[in-house]
Amino acid sequence: MKKIFASMMAAAMVVGLAGCSSNGGEGGSSNGAAYKLGMGVSTSTDSSAAGNAQVDATVAAVVLDADGKIVSCKVDVAQNKMAVTDGEVPEDVASMTFKTKKEKLEEYNMKQASPIGKEWYEQAEAFEAFVVGKTADEVAAIPVETTENGHVVTTDETLKAGCTMSINALIDATVKACKDDSAADFTGDATLALTCKTSVDSATASAADGEDGVAAMYTSFAAVAVDGDGKLAAVCYDEVQPKVTFDAAGEITSDTSAEIKTKREKKEEYNMKGASAIGKEWYEQNDAFESFVTGKTSAEISAIPTETTDNGHVVTTDETLKAGCTMSVGGMIETVVKAMGLVG
Numbered sequence: 001m002k003k004i005f006a007s008m009m010a011a012a013m014v015v016g017l018a019g020c021s022s023n024g025g026e027g028g029s030s031n032g033a034a035y036k037l038g039m040g041v042s043t044s045t046d047s048s049a050a051g052n053a054q055v056d057a058t059v060a061a062v063v064l065d066a067d068g069k070i071v072s073c074k075v076d077v078a079q080n081k082m083a084v085t086d087g088e089v090p091e092d093v094a095s096m097t098f099k100t101k102k103e104k105l106e107e108y109n110m111k112q113a114s115p116i117g118k119e120w121y122e123q124a125e126a127f128e129a130f131v132v133g134k135t136a137d138e139v140a141a142i143p144v145e146t147t148e149n150g151h152v153v154t155t156d157e158t159l160k161a162g163c164t165m166s167i168n169a170l171i172d173a174t175v176k177a178c179k180d181d182s183a184a185d186f187t188g189d190a191t192l193a194l195t196c197k198t199s200v201d202s203a204t205a206s207a208a209d210g211e212d213g214v215a216a217m218y219t220s221f222a223a224v225a226v227d228g229d230g231k232l233a234a235v236c237y238d239e240v241q242p243k244v245t246f247d248a249a250g251e252i253t254s255d256t257s258a259e260i261k262t263k264r265e266k267k268e269e270y271n272m273k274g275a276s277a278i279g280k281e282w283y284e285q286n287d288a289f290e291s292f293v294t295g296k297t298s299a300e301i302s303a304i305p306t307e308t309t310d311n312g313h314v315v316t317t318d319e320t321l322k323a324g325c326t327m328s329v330g331g332m333i334e335t336v337v338k339a340m341g342l343v344g
Contacts, residue, residue: 032187032188033065033066033187033188034065034066034185034186034187035063035064035065035066035071035185035186035187035190035225035234036063036064036180036183036184036185036186037061037062037063037183037184037185037186037192037223037224037225037234037235037236038061038062038064038177038178038179038180038182038183038184038223038236039059039060039061039062039177039180039183039194039221039223039236039238040059040060040172040173040174040175040176040177040178040179040180041057041058041059041060041173041176041221041238041240041262041265042057042058042059042169042172042173042176043055043056043057043058043240043242043260043262044056044169044256044260045242045244045254045256045258045260046256046257047256048244048252048254048256049252050249050250050251050252051083051084051085051250052081052082052083052084053081053082053083053084053215053217053244053246053252054079054080054081054082054244055078055079055080055217055219055242055244056077056078056079056080056169057077057078057079057080057196057219057221057240057242058075058076058077058169058170058172058173059075059076059077059078059173059194059196059221059223060073060074060075060170060173060174060176060177060194061073061074061075061177061192061194061223061236062131062174062177062178063190063192063225064178064183067135068135068136068178069133069134069135070131070132070133070134070135070139070174070178071132072128072132072192073127073128073131073132073174073177073192074128074192074193074194074223075102075124075127075128075170075173075174075194076100076101076102076103076124076194076195076196077100077101077102077169078098078100078196078198078219079100079101080098080198080217080219082096082200082204082215082217082244084206084213084215084244084246084250085250086248086249086250087206087207087208087213087246087247087248087249087250088206088207088213088250089204089205089206089213089215093200093204094200096200098198098199098217100195100196101120101121101124102120102121102124104120104121105119105121106119108120108121110123110165114164114165115164116161116162116164118162118163118164120165122162123162123163123164123165124163124170125162126159126161126162126163127159127162127163127167127170129162130142130156130158130159130162130163131174135178136174136175136178136179139171139174139175139178140171140175142154142156142159142167142171143155143156144167144168144171151165151166152166152167152168153165153166153167154167177223180236182236182264182283182287183236184225184234184235184236184290184294185234186225186233186234187233188227188233189227189228190225190226190227190233190234191225191226191227191343192223192224192225193223193224193226193339193340193342193343194221194222194223194224194339194342195221195222195335195338195339195342196219196220196221196335197219197220197331197334197335197338198217198218198219198220199217199218199331200216200217200218201216201217201218201241202216203216203243204216204217207246207247207248208248212245212246212247212253213245213246213247213248214243214244214245214246215243215244215245215246216241216242216243216244217242217244218239218240218241218242219239219240220237220238220239220331220332220335221236221237221238221239221240221262221335222235222236222237222332222335222336222338222339223235223236223237223339224336224339224340224343226340226343229297230297230298230340230343231295231296231297232293232294232295232296232297232298232301232336232340233294234294235290235293235294235336235339236290237286237289237290237332237335237336238262238263238264238265238286239262239263239331240260240261240262240263241263242260244256263282263283263286264282264283264286266282266283267281267283268281270282270283272285272327276326276327277326278323278324278326280324280325280326282327284324285324285325285326285327286325286332287324288321288323288324288325289321289324289325289329289332291324292318292320292321292324292325293336297340298336298337298340298341301333301336301337301340302333302337304316304318304321304329304333305317305318306329306330306333313327313328313330314328314329314330314331315327315328315329316329
C-alpha cells in the first residue's frame with residue numbers, strides 16, 4: 001500500500017520494542033521479551049445537533065510490557081459528520097468518504113486556533129509520547145481541568161508543552177486499551193500502527209412518511225504489531241456501528257448520551273450466535289480471524305480467498321478460516337492491510 005501519510009509514519013514506528021526501555025529510549029538488542037497489544041475505543045454522538053449527525057470514535061492502541069507499562073501508544077479519532085438538514089441525507093451519501101483526524105494532517109486546520117501553534121496530529125503525537133512508560137492507572141490520573149467551553153485539558157506542564165487540546169476521550173481510550181481483555185500476546189521486536197476505516201451503511205435513509213431518518217456511519221479499527229520480516233506479530237480488530245436518528249426537520253431524535261459499545265465489547269449481547277452457521281458470536285469469529293492472519297504478510301492477508309454472497313457479504317472460502325469465521329471479512333481484511341501499510 002502506498003505510504004500516503006509519510007509525515008505521520010515516523011511517529012508510528014516503534015523500533016525494536018524488545019530493545020527499548022520503558023521511557024522509550026533505545027537499549028540493547030532484541031531478547032524475545034513478552035508484550036501485549038491492546039486496543040480501546042470511546043465513541044460518542046453527543047456533538048450531533050439539528051442538521052448535523054456526528055459520530056466521534058476515539059481509538060487508542062498500546063503495546064504493554066510485562067509490568068503493564070506502555071512501550072508504545074498510537075491514537076486517532078474518526079470524526080464522522082453527515083448533514084441532515086430538513087431531514088434529508090446528502091444525495092451522494094452512498095459514495096461519501098471519511099478521513100480521520102490524523103489522516104487529515106494540516107487539513108484539520110487546528111494550528112491557527114492553537115495556543116502552541118500545533119496541529120491535531122502533532123498534539124496527538126505529544127500525548128502518545130507522554131504516556132510511554134505509564135500504566136493504565138497513571139494515564140487515568142493525568143491531571144485535567146474543564147475549560148469554560150467544556151474542553152477537558154491537561155494541567156500537567158510537561159504535557160501542556162505539546163498538547164493543549166481536549167484529551168478526555170484520548171485518556172479514556174488509552175486506559176481501555178491498557179485493560180483490553182482481548183489483548184494479543186507477542187514476543188520480540190515489532191512496529192505498532194493503528195488505522196480506522198469508515199463507511200456509510202445501507203441503513204442510512206432520509207426521514208419520510210412520519211418515520212425518522214437514520215445516519216449510519218460505521219467504523220472499523222485495526223491495531224497491528226508488525227515484525228522485521230513484515231509479518232503480523234499481533235492484531236486487534238474491532239467495529240462500532242452507531243446510528244443517529246433525526247426527524248423531518250433535521251432535529252436529532254436518538255439519545256446522544258447513550259453508551260455506545262463496540263462489537264468486541266458487546267460479546268454475547270451482539271447476538272450473532274443464533275444466526276451463525278457455526279454457532280459462534282461475532283467476537284469469537286473475530287478471534288478466529290485475528291489468529292488466522294497472525295504471522296502473515298499484508299500480501300498474504302490480501303490474498304485470502306473470498307466470495308460475495310447473495311446478500312452482499314464478502315466471506316472467506318478458505319476452509320481453515322471458515323471453520324472459525326463465516327461472517328463477512330472483506331472490511332476486516334481491508335482495514336488490517338491498511339494498518340500494515342503504515343509500517344515503513
